[in-house]
Amino acid sequence: MTAVPTLERIHHVAYRCRDAKETVEWYSRVLGMRYTTAFAEDHVPSTGEFDPYMHVFLDCGGGNVVAFFELPNQPEMGKDPNTPAWVQHLAFKVADLDALLAAKAHIEAQGIEVLGPTYHGIFRSIYFFDPNGHRLELACDIGTPDQYAELAAVAPAMLHEWSETKRAPRHASWLHEDPAERGDS
Structure with a gap:
């Protein structure tokens, strides 16, 4: 019998972006993420297929990393037409309600539309979209x-x-x- 893996944390989550430079600048400016690493290849290491890409990594804090791929030779980015826009999203934790409200003010000052704070029983959150159309959430725990x-x-x-x-x-x-x-x- 094989052993179930022991996971330590998420190493990174990866999404597609339209423009790697714009995405890095946006996440740095709007969410204060630190740009740490980039890989650019002409061939995909796991499959060997020719598909040039830029893969950028941003540190979200606490050992968490979000990454993006720019794929210039692929068709334009799309979304699953059968999944509502509110379903697929990436949520980041902030310290408390004061931090959530301060983040909302900062993001709105960047000219970005923000929904919320929304009550979820054990947390409150705000929602907005990045320049690639990805829905983002900032949440603060309020549960006992x-x-x-x-x-x-x-x-x-x-x-x-x-x-x-x-x-x-x-x-x-x-x-x-x-x-x-x-x-x-």
């Missing part, structure tokens, strides 16, 4: 240890109910009640 424990406890039942009904289970109904809208916070 008891809330995280409750969610972990009901997760199996929620998944089972969803699997059977394809309807949103309400095992943790408090997740859907924003205390700010009730005047509680």
